[in-house]
Amino acid sequence: MASERGRTGQPSRAGIVDVARHAGVSVATVSRALRGMPNVSQATRSRVLRSAAELQYTASPLASGLVTGRVRSVGVVLPYASQWFFAEVIGGIEEALRDQGYDLVLHVLADERRRRDFFDSLPVRRRVDALLVVGLPLDERESEVLRGLGIPLACVAEPVPGLHSELVDNVAAGRTAVQHLLNLGHRRIACIGGDMTGPERYNLPGLRTRGYRQALDRAGIDPRSEWERNGDFTPQGGESAMTSLLSSVDPPTAVFCQSDEMAFGAFRALRRSGLRYPQDISVVGVDGHELAEVFDLTTVAQPVAAQGAAAARWLIDRLDGHSRSEETDRPPEDDRPPGTDRPPEDVSLHPIRLVLRGSTAPAPDHR
């Protein structure tokens, strides 16, 4: 009763000693009982549990973390918090973490300064048990710094050499989208992607563009560099790229947009030009954006939240020991069919699928 209130006047939460006293046992027993450890009689355990509940006791994660070196939380690092893709990934991660009792600590590296600050001061040091990097292609120094943390690391969407990653095959995504257009008889196909020459370090635009070129190549179509546009992966960028494509003397009959959001921008360009999809031009996107269905956008969908969740579970497996993930019985790394010369990078590929909607139709001159 003596320590009912701390010096602040706030109701000071009960400590482990309060519970011990209340249950008539020692603090060690309380600790063991509460964490489900062996060597506690059933009777004692339930008595402790009851006392703890009665006193509303929760072990201070700080104190226990201080001694165990674990804080039961995972850091998530990403470049944007509010973009659809990242928001979706965050949702997937949070759910997976929460299921195992882990907290999610968010770090948004919105600009270069924050990015530098993050890797210089490493605010996650000792604050998280593992780190999940989403959509951020790290450079050598950055990934080295993270490795120095000595905690499990994983990434999603943009692979980081040496880290476990949950991804889709972005080349295949591009190829699939463009093959679909080819199947519809289109041969004049443009591509709206991202910056591939500037200071941006993202790999994704390059990969999806490669898929675009592969598909064209297999169909015996020569790529036309003026049909590869940069849409910045924003609706606005998609709109202006599309506008300029439409204003050429010799416009394409179909456009592959490397993200659904750019495709939305392309839709706007069409509307403003008095053109309609799919009658005047076919549009296909990538991602499986929530609103793609609403706007009838054909897209190559990827499982977004699932990639985040998978990465989170992978991390927790390293932390808590392999508890339940035996179900993911991928063949062990070194049990691959011989001749598989793929480097033993630890990547887990997620499926993509073409979702047919109303934004794509046969080419006008196609039979």
Added chain:
Amino acid sequence: MASERGRTGQPSRAGIVDVARHAGVSVATVSRALRGMPNVSQATRSRVLRSAAELQYTASPLASGLVTGRVRSVGVVLPYASQWFFAEVIGGIEEALRDQGYDLVLHVLADERRRRDFFDSLPVRRRVDALLVVGLPLDERESEVLRGLGIPLACVAEPVPGLHSELVDNVAAGRTAVQHLLNLGHRRIACIGGDMTGPERYNLPGLRTRGYRQALDRAGIDPRSEWERNGDFTPQGGESAMTSLLSSVDPPTAVFCQSDEMAFGAFRALRRSGLRYPQDISVVGVDGHELAEVFDLTTVAQPVAAQGAAAARWLIDRLDGHSRSEETDRPPEDDRPPGTDRPPEDVSLHPIRLVLRGSTAPAPDHR
């Protein structure tokens, strides 16, 4: 050198004693110097700083938190992580917190079970210094439980009685949207909102509907209950609500959608019915969704990230003492003009504004 590596073989980060030894001072001095406290000579301070940098020292938040009772992190509780509105709020909060060196710990109460678990087990206990509730109208018990935490609390979007809240005037938002339609000569105006009778506890639909009715009332138009539809605040809901409105013998000429996402769904319904906006029907939304511009949706925009950021700053002010927010010189609570009988609820209202776009046009029969 002795403690370069812990027993785990991992590079054990330097501790305060290492820094003290390196700088040739005591740990107390290191602590003071590093936290910018007085009573440290300039020379000593810079020496300590250098040592700390050299050893890559960062104070363990666990250890310092254990003794100060602070963890420098704020919990954010919300019902959905990936919806546009919430993602945007999260972004605003994260940035504001990070600016002051606080971590953001996310708690998504996606379903009833998680919601119950959260308030029953209070996983934030001792893990956060403050709590930010977003878009979650808490019931009596829930807010009581949070208050029991004895930490600063604030909320965004849905007010909780007794908590500081950052909001917009949702009645005004509805009124503004509908008044705009009235100004265009529409008199047959429908409303697509949310559930106002079921188990949902949200206040927002009721408020925006009230604004709708107020506007009609002031224009001398009788409300028609069959024109108030539930769109569930999802695109799909908006679509089906709109579809059913369009199929009535006597359809409206304009629709007020209580969220932009429902308006997007309404667009789809129009497209499927072969109708076009704004020629056949005007549509106005609420929120200022990122894609509203792309789809030419007239909307009543609210500052979303800013509300989150404001709430975060408000909390930090309570935690760190009023450091910089003097600029927010609202008149002190009890310095209001007499006769202001508004209850002294601590709410901060954010501005809304009508953004005119192409989805609204004069009523067909209007001059």
Added chain:
DNA sequence: CTGTTAGCGCCTTCAC
């Protein structure tokens, strides 16, 4: 099965 005790890494009085 249960209790005792020594820290985990740091902050904070209190002496000097």
Added chain:
DNA sequence: GTGAAGGCGCTAACAG
């Protein structure tokens, strides 16, 4: 202006 020492609340050996 600086140092020494006692916890913060809990876990992890050890004894019993």
